[in-house]
Amino acid sequence: MADPSSYRPRPGQIPESPGVYKFRDEHRRVIYVGKAKSLRPRLSSYFQDLANLHPRTRTMVTTAASVEWTVVSTEVEALQLEYSWIKEFDPRFNVKYRDDKSYPSLAVTLNEEYPRVQVMRGPKKKGVRYFGPYGHAWAIRETVDLMLRVFPVRTCSAGVFKRSAQIGRPCLLGYIGKCAAPCVGRVTAEEHRELAEDFCDFMAGRTGTYLKRIEQQMMIAAEDMDYERAARLRDDIGALKRALEKNAVVFNDATDADLIAVAEDELEAAVQIFHVRGGRVRGQRGWVTDKVENVDTAGLVEHALQQLYGDEQGDTVPKEVLVPALPEDTPAVNQWLTGRRGSNVSLRIPQRGDKKDLMATVQRNAMQALVLHKTKRASDLTTRSRALEEIAEALGLDGAPLRIECFDISHLQGDDVVASMVVFEDGLPRKSEYRRFEIKGRVGDTQVWHAEGQDDVRSMHEVIARRFRRYLQAKEKTGDWVAGGEVPEQDADDDGRPKRFAYPPQLVVVDGGQPQVAAAKRALDELGIDDVAVCGLAKRLEEVWLPDEDDPVVLPRSSEGLYLLQRVRDEAHRFAITYQRNKRAKRFRAGPLDEVPGLGETRKQALLKHFGSVKKLRSATIDQICEVPGIGRKTAETVAATLAAAAPAAPAVNMATGEIIEDDEETAPAAAPSQNGGTTHDREPQHPRH
Structure with a gap:
């Protein structure tokens, strides 16, 4: 345990400017990042009598061995730098929200030549339009299935798309009218992108104008006695309305807002977020965190805003953000959100009406999430602590092996x-x-x-x-x-x-x-x-x-x-x-296919998987070889010529075992034999207690 007085800055050394500070432990590891309007009073508060500090703050300052700071011009810059450092260093004493589950989103890959609609999880990618998150993946698929009738956007993977383009036949969705089949040229890339953009506009809440336009087209078709087209448009309108019904209406106007609620106790906090677009609840997500630093509700809200919008740009940041408590530096946070969106963002506490009622609903969800999380984690926290104590006692260690x-x-x-x-x-x-x-x-x-x-x-x-x-x-x-007085942000290896x-x-x-x-x-x-x-x-x-x-x-x-x-x-x-x-797997050899110039391991495996053996591949025609995904005609001609010139044919060899693979054998890598003496074997781990 370190004495904070051993690394306390000298009087007058800390500036009074806005800035961001880092506490490091004895191994130079960043353990806490914070920001302040004025660095001097904020940092001085950490070096008072330990008995007056919050228990978690006391643990942090006694774990640290040094403190550094960086002066910035404005509080907005401090907010941005604090977020960047927390994301880069992952300090153990900072509030780190973690999702209590993995939420799927509806994604449209506008960064591709032929945009694709799909269910996507994980970090967001540049150039992809996201809607949600949703509570369940099946809810997204039901919505997409209804909307593909009106917006037949591509939903297939890159492999399926490429294969359909090679063979000149669309997939099943193309035959039943739920895909415009750009893979076979039924629509141009520009026409398909317009479909994807219309899909995005509808999902973003601009539904009224589009429905009216389809209704007008239906009436014109009926007047022209084109009853088949009128019936099809009528069914399209019904499908879109059913898709809209899957999202609850909470506001009569076209409100775009995110509602954030926090439920907390002395040890943990749960955050719930409702995403409202076009007056409808489009998504919901929740986070849970251990309160490893002394932070109040306003501080938790500020951390939630940083994590929610730190990597977002444009329309993904709504016009209005409703919170249970305003952050300490509300003007700076509001300015930061406005910069992320590119236009004005209202950050406020709802006082009356429908928005206050919905905030109460979000708050109840946060309280239930905290209760559920504590029920799941209570025994887990106790068990982990007991496990570390048992290990320390059995091995005669001075303390628990953290x-x-x-x-x-x-x-x-x-x-x-x-x-x-x-x-x-x-x-x-x-x-x-x-x-x-x-x-x-x-x-x-x-x-x-x-x-x-x-x-x-x-x-x-x-x-x-x-x-x-x-x-x-x-x-x-x-x-x-x-010793030299320099503290670089990051050491690097020679490479x-x-x-x-x-x-x-x-x-x-x-x-x-x-x-x-x-x-x-x-x-x-x-x-x-x-x-x-x-x-x-x-x-x-x-x-x-x-x-x-x-x-x-x-x-x-x-x-x-x-x-x-x-x-x-x-x-x-x-x-x-x-x-x-x-x-x-990298040691696997595919026999004569190794002699084909420009043919990599992936396409070798694809050829062997498609034909089953080198013998069958040798007897295949060039057109049959072209049916393999990733194999063009020029490559197919090279493969056929190389195999024809190989006489006698070289057998495929598994370099992991040295065994010759017969033409009609499986070409999967051999399984590892069972061994003893502490070596990892090719088997799944077994838990004696299960």
Whole structure:
């Protein structure tokens, strides 16, 4: 625990200008980012008597080892810089909202030549128009199915679209009138884009004008006695109205607004957001966060606004944002939102009428989400804490291992030897810090064994040595920066990639028994590291091995500590197996197809999958070869000529096993055999407690 007075800035050193500040721990890791109208009083408040600080603030300042700040011109610049730094550094003591579920959105890929309508999850992409999010993917598909009757926009994948263009036949939707079939030239790219833009306009709430236009077209068709077209337009109107009925009407006017509500207690907070477009609820989403910093409702609202609109531009930011409490710097936040939208945005608290009633509904949803989340998480939080305490007690550690790193070795009969490193912090996986290694039998510049003598113990020694040598290098550079008075934002490796391995764990777990543990401990001793604990988890009996101990530590099968170690070990298994399989797939040879110039692995696999064997491919015509997705006529002619010239035909060889693949055999990579001794095998992890 650090003493805040040891890094407190000197009197008069902190400016009174607006700015953004960062607290870093002893490993130079950013643990908190904040902003202030005036830096001097805000930062001075952190260095008062510890007894007067909020418990979470006290934990933060005692964890930190230094503080830095950056002066900006305006409060809006401070807001933008704070958001950028929180997104870049992911500080552990900042409020970080996480979705309580993955919400799908209706996306229109306007960045493509032929825009596509699809269900999309995850981060938003540039040039794609989004609507939602929706509560369920099936709700989107029902809406799209109704609207494709009127707006027959492409919904197929790139592969299906390309294949239809090659064979000159549309897919089923093209035959039944729910796709304009631009793949076969029924409409031009410009006409198809107009359909996609009309689809977007309708989804954005501009429905009245479009419905009136179709009704007028229906009346004109009826007057011209074109009753078939009039009936079709009548059915189109009915389909659009049914699609509209799926969204609840909340306002009589065409209001575009987002309503944000917060439910909180001393430890956690839940945020619910209703997206209203054209007076209808178009989407809903929710976030939950641990209140790791001392923040009130206004602060939670400000953080929610940053996360919700930080990456948004244009119409995705509504004209009106309704909140339960205004942020501390309301004018700056309002100006920031206006800049994101490009026009004026109203940020206010609803006082009366329909908007206040809807805000009450959103608030009830937030309260229910918090209750549901606490019901799910209560036992989980308690279990994780108990698991870490049990591990610390069983291994004789001074404190709970808040950061655990697990290493695993994977290979196939000595080939493609790889290793994985997974990281768990506070009992949860931190996937951004996972790493993988290709074992080459070297530690530094020294060859430690020949290729034919590779084994798990020596591989474990190499990977531990490499990981912690990088840590010592990063630590040495950090010391040089501090001594020189320079604090760069980001160290970089020689190849320009971001720094790695900069933070040490409290516990290293290796997959295996006593030999693997001894190898890991020896690697740490050689580097002079004596403040990192090491243990191993053997598969057969789930025994925990410690260095220099003849007998293992046997944790009860019902132990939460053992279960956490198993989860960590199994995650390392999964990560190593994935990497090893990828390397194994790259070693696959397809026989004479390797001689075809310009033919990559993807198209080789596509040819073999389509025809089943090289023998059948050799007897195929050029037109039949062209039917394979991704194979054009010129490539098909080259393939046919190369196979015809190959005499005798070279057999396909699986380079992972060295076995010859007969023409009519499957060409999938061989499965890894079962082995012992702490090696990752090609199987799924098993949990004894399930």
